Amino acid sequence: MTRARRTPIDPPQPKGSSVFTTRPELAGNFGMVASTHWLASATGMSVLEGGGNAFDAAVAAGFVLQVAEPHLNGPAGEVPILLWDESARKVSVVCGQGVAPGSATIDRLTALGVEVMPGTGLLAATVPGAFGGWMLMLERWGTWSVAEVLEPAIHYAEHGVPVLDRISATIETVERLFTDDWPTSAATWLPGGKAPVPGSRLTNPVLAATYRRIVAEAVGSTREAQIANARDAWYRGFVAEAIAEFSATTAWRDSSGEVHGGLLTGDDLASWSATVEEPLRFDYHGHTVCKTGPWGQGPAFLQQLALLSGYDLTAMGHLSADYVHTVIECAKLAFADREAWYGDTPDVPMRDLLSDAYNAERRGLVGTEASFDLRPGSPGGRKPRLPDYPAQEGVLSARGVGEPTVGADGRVRGDTCHVDVVDRYGNMVSATPSGGWLQSSPTIPSLGFCLGTRAQMFWLQEGLPNSLRPGIRPRTTLSPSFALRDGKPWMAFGTPGGDQQDQWSVNFFLALVHGGGLNLQEAVDAPMFHTEHFPSSFYPRASRPGVMHVEDRIGPGVVAELRRRGHEVETRDGWSLGRLSAVSRDGTFLRAAANPRGAQGYAAGR
Structure with a gap:
């Protein structure tokens, strides 16, 4: 039977009545991955084919999303995860959402003349939670090593991903900001001094090197020990040191129109961990x-x-x-x-x-x-x-950096990614990584990524459930x-x-x-x-x-x-x-x- 396209005035029809769909619903019995980018879906499926479970596949896909959709999420962003563990017959939440720095108080911000938390720059950074969230799920429910789940992301960061129209449009919109105010971002995202054109190849060799170093430091006699050492490298080792130094020693123009440094410290990163x-x-x-x-x-x-x-x-x-x-x-x-x-x-x-x-x-x-x-x-x-x-x-x-993505008015905003996985054992994952957008904050040159700006969601008013307070999560x-x-x-x-x-x-x-x-x-x-x-x-x-x-x-x-x-x-x-x-x-x-x-x-x- 020929499947007919509905006209705009037709109401949706029930199943079996020639409903037009853009593609088929997939069905099978081995495994399924669905995400906001084909490279992440292909990566997740390759993990399932290679013997990994849904949790391994979601982690590998999540790291690839950082490279394939850098305008929508990044290494210093965050990730909440809902998962079904078939062996325990249980739903769990993994919270990979970082918290406000210990010095981030309303008084501290208002003393700077800030009445609304800026949507860009260093002031709005929370502890980067995505890495900890992914590692916690890998440790508790996964089967693969740190090296195995990071290998696809390292490959794409080193060899390049095709530039989406929206990546090109996002970078083009902030090209002058990068050139005039954020030169470290210009060095990362303006190859040859210009925004990359759609369909071109975009690499991030510094990020590839960062993840290679994570793998090199993720040593240990057991998989769990390797994951613990990778987490230490991020939250107490070279990554934390670079973030703390960048926050303390640099200052940049943000969406308030003023120049501000950051508040994140090494202690903030070392004292945080993802939770279940x-x-x-x-x-x-x-x-x-x-x-x-x-x-x-x-x-x-x-x-x-x-x-x-x-x-x-x-x-x-x-x-x-x-x-x-x-x-x-x-x-x-x-x-x-x-x-x-x-x-x-x-x-x-x-x-x-x-x-x-x-x-x-x-x-x-x-x-x-x-x-x-x-x-x-x-x-x-x-x-x-x-x-x-x-x-x-x-x-x-x-205006400023929020969601959804770059609008018709040309104003820069961030957005988010998503990935879902089910494996042949019945395990399931739903994850929504976001934050750390390439346009949200200046790139840390030694790491190849920028900090997130999730603290923009706090209120700088006392007595509200979502008022800024040290050590708490913003309402995302x-x-x-x-x-x-x-x-x-x-x-x-x-x-x-x-x-x-x-x-x-x-x-x-x-x-x-x-x-x-x-x-x-x-x-x-x-x-x-x-x-x-x-x-x-x-x-x-x-x-x-x-x-x-x-x-x-x-x-x-x-x-x-x-x-x-x-x-x-x-x-x-x-x-x-x-x-x-x-x-x-x-x-x-x-x-x-x-x-x-x-x-x-x-x-x-x-």
Whole structure:
């Protein structure tokens, strides 16, 4: 039967009715890898083929993403991971999110004249957590050595990766910044003094040498001893020494317009380590979704499900005006709670935020018209407190370095990567590495990478859950996802996209639950939407109350009805929102799907 492309006004059709997909859902029984870049997916699959498990494959793919997508993540970034250990029959969270330096206090920053943490430069650096996160997963659940998982990244850093259009555009946008203010970055990212053109070869021999030295120092009689020595080289050895010296002895212009040095010290790196935590969970229509704690925005996914559990989305019809309106209005409420309650503190009232009584009350705020207010709730009778948002004029839009990537206005932002893996043993991984973007901070010349800027997500106001405090994690947007179905491990999934991560991932999940039998690829390909109603997590905290974006494939009738209900709908190109990937196991096959948007995400498997 010929598979027909849907026209933009057609609603998505249920499985088996000639739904157009950009590529097939992969199915097999050996292993599956899906990620935001084909080189990472190919690397992960090669590890599975070479006898490694899902954890080995995810680590190797994660290091390759640093080289293949340096504008979206880097060695000094961070990574939260959700994983399923088949032998223990357990979901775990690996927190590879670094903390604020010991000297990073609100008083210290305000004494410098800084009222909002800059989005670029050295002041916003937290302890680089990605290396520790990857190493912890490798140590506890993997089987390969440090040398084996780093070999693909070293190869690509030394011999080069093809320059994506977005890499070229990102570097071109910051070319003058590098030339005028960040010469160490110019030396790394402007070969021949110019931004590399799309399709050319981009190398990073200094980074290759850094990782070769890590391998050389990762010696020991056991695999665990080798991993421990690699971690020591990073957090207490030559990497930490270079980071500490660079932070203490150099100063650079950042997005505040002023020149500042850094706060990270060797003691900050030496005293930090990645951790393993229990996930938060919520049951929804026979599925259990697992997320990180409220040091990330992941619980906003669960809060949306808690609100949506009171509606019959299936009866509304997938992507109908009723459906989209309801999902958007519930997202506004969940993210308002994120703003008021989330942070790296034990005082976040998650039990109340996910309770039936609380969400029944909150559901009463969802009307037939679009809301334009930021309305956090009062879980357990507590009074919410929102930050004092910076004054902004007119229609708000992000400037500085935040997410998503370089916009049509040419302003530089960062973004994120994602990788999912399932192996033949049933182990599964969902990881969302980010930060340490090439455009976020000056390159440390002896290491070949720059520091991250995740501290821009802290508030420089006292008394908030996400107020800057030494030694705590910023509330991030990084949000890998894992789901069980009927109590059995089912799916690892996620997407880049900053504040949109827990909107696009929710939309994808809901499409699978309420979309009439869509498979993974059909749900990835389905028209996507999100709201910009709530304040951004990134400098300078912009918001656009009532504004929502929809891909134009959703249909003019739906758009017209949403506008009639008061939503300020901005239609986007039909293949522009979301960069989802997913792997699953259903008792018959292992499956995978990846995002066609941007023409770089791929799944591999057999």
